[in-house]
Amino acid sequence: MSAPGPAGPLDFLLTGAGQLVTGDPAAGEGPLGLVQRGAVAAAGGRVVYAGPEAGLADLGLAAATRLDAGGRAVVPGFVDAHTHLVFAGDRADEFAARLRGVGYEEALAAGGGINRTVRETRAATDATLEASAAGRLATALAHGTTTLEAKSGYGLTTEDERRSLEVLARLARLSPVEVVPTFLGAHLIPEEYAADRDGYLDLLEREMLPACAPLAEFVDAFCDRGALTVEESRRVLEAGFRHGLRGKLHANELGSTGGATLAAELGCVSADHLLFCDQQEAKALAAAGTVAVLLPGTSFLLRTGRAAPVQVLRDAGVRMALGTDCNPGTCYSESMQLMVALACVHGGLTPEEAVLAATDGAARAVGRGGRVGRLAPGAACDLVVLAGRSYLDLAYHLGVNLAATVVKGGAVVAGEGARPGAGP
Ligand SMILES: [Zn+2]
Numbered sequence: 001m002s003a004p005g006p007a008g009p010l011d012f013l014l015t016g017a018g019q020l021v022t023g024d025p026a027a028g029e030g031p032l033g034l035v036q037r038g039a040v041a042a043a044g045g046r047v048v049y050a051g052p053e054a055g056l057a058d059l060g061l062a063a064a065t066r067l068d069a070g071g072r073a074v075v076p077g078f079v080d081a082h083t084h085l086v087f088a089g090d091r092a093d094e095f096a097a098r099l100r101g102v103g104y105e106e107a108l109a110a111g112g113g114i115n116r117t118v119r120e121t122r123a124a125t126d127a128t129l130e131a132s133a134a135g136r137l138a139t140a141l142a143h144g145t146t147t148l149e150a151k152s153g154y155g156l157t158t159e160d161e162r163r164s165l166e167v168l169a170r171l172a173r174l175s176p177v178e179v180v181p182t183f184l185g186a187h188l189i190p191e192e193y194a195a196d197r198d199g200y201l202d203l204l205e206r207e208m209l210p211a212c213a214p215l216a217e218f219v220d221a222f223c224d225r226g227a228l229t230v231e232e233s234r235r236v237l238e239a240g241f242r243h244g245l246r247g248k249l250h251a252n253e254l255g256s257t258g259g260a261t262l263a264a265e266l267g268c269v270s271a272d273h274l275l276f277c278d279q280q281e282a283k284a285l286a287a288a289g290t291v292a293v294l295l296p297g298t299s300f301l302l303r304t305g306r307a308a309p310v311q312v313l314r315d316a317g318v319r320m321a322l323g324t325d326c327n328p329g330t331c332y333s334e335s336m337q338l339m340v341a342l343a344c345v346h347g348g349l350t351p352e353e354a355v356l357a358a359t360d361g362a363a364r365a366v367g368r369g370g371r372v373g374r375l376a377p378g379a380a381c382d383l384v385v386l387a388g389r390s391y392l393d394l395a396y397h398l399g400v401n402l403a404a405t406v407v408k409g410g411a412v413v414a415g416e417g418a419r420p421g422a423g424p
Pocket residue numbers: 082083084250325
């Protein structure tokens with residue numbers, strides 16, 4: 001159980017949580033650190049107490065913001081570990097074609113797919129690009145996401161990649177959501193470099209990284225069939241490391257292409273997708289401490305019937321995280337609630353694993369383990385009061401927004417009790 005923090009002025013106090021998911025196994029029952037009749041207190045935006053209401057006796061109960069959860073469940077704010085938030089246009093027609101049987105790789109070969117979004121993103125005005133990304137970020141927040149990783153990768157020129165990261169920097173200032181920016185200039189070799197792949201990678205290394213790295217925390221590459229090879233991905237990541245970025249990798253989504261092994265070898269913070277992952281690859285990821293970011297919305301919508309091999313990852317002791325993969329091609333959703341549900345009903349996770357993966361696991365996948373994604377002393381006071389009595393509702397009560405109130409850093413930023421203008 002968390003010990004009450006020093007008595008002093010609180011700026012946030014929540015009581016009446018019928019079920020409080022702390023994410024801190026030391027604070028309550030089971031892997032979720034579950035507390036019945038829980039309370040959370042915060043000062044300076046950080047949790048000073050998360051535990052049974054009864055443990056609050058030593059703390060002064062005056063706080064600028066007081067919430068009564070009214071017996072509903074409270075979970076840590078969701079962390080979305082993988083999004084492609086900045087893009088223009090949409091690909092609803094390709095989605096419909098896929099429902100009629102056209103494959104994702106076929107669409108890519110026919111001039112659709114990522115290349116099409118790259119053309120539309122380059123053509124968009126700054127205002128259009130920013131407004132569309134801001135709208136998606138606001139939707140994510142309204143659904144309980146308080147920290148979100150977001151990639152560039154639809155620009156694929158120095159200017160357009162930098163522009164996407166500048167959009168993210170502005171959104172980070174304007175929105176309550178903590179935005180984690182990733183440089184994904186290696187999303188694809190752009191069409192104009194199809195005959196000169198090394199020429200593009202030279203440009204990326206010589207010009208794009210110096211321009212973009214100051215605006216990013218992570219470097220990522222799409223290491224897969226039809227995208228970058230293992231050696232090309234290695235080159236990009238190692239160049240990113242020289243600019244002080246940490247590594248992520250789109251790995252083993254479309255086949256066993258060596259991405260998982262590369263992510264482990266390079267000590268990437270996360271390897272994402274992993275629809276193909278054997279025991280050896282899983283052991284390598286576990287040994288490297290690389291988090292597996294599962295994207296169940298994407299695997300569900302690709303309609304191949306394949307999900308990441310959760311039992312293999314579990315057996316190897318790989319830590320799991322969830323992300324929406326929010327993008328116009330393979331999964332257009334900002335809802336981590338939906339991802340928790342799909343991770344359970346399609347992906348084979350237990351509800352407890354899925355909730356942990358959407359919070360603490362995802363926090364680790366974006367380099368913020370212990371700082372966000374759990375309600376424990378010292379962590380950011382980011383939480384969601386659910387419109388339900390149990391965290392199980394996240395897997396069970398489908399297709400509705402269960403985020404009744406969203407709190408970021410001890411302030412109500414969305415849902416019931418949010419002040420107008422508190423959101424983005
Ligand atoms: Zn992705």
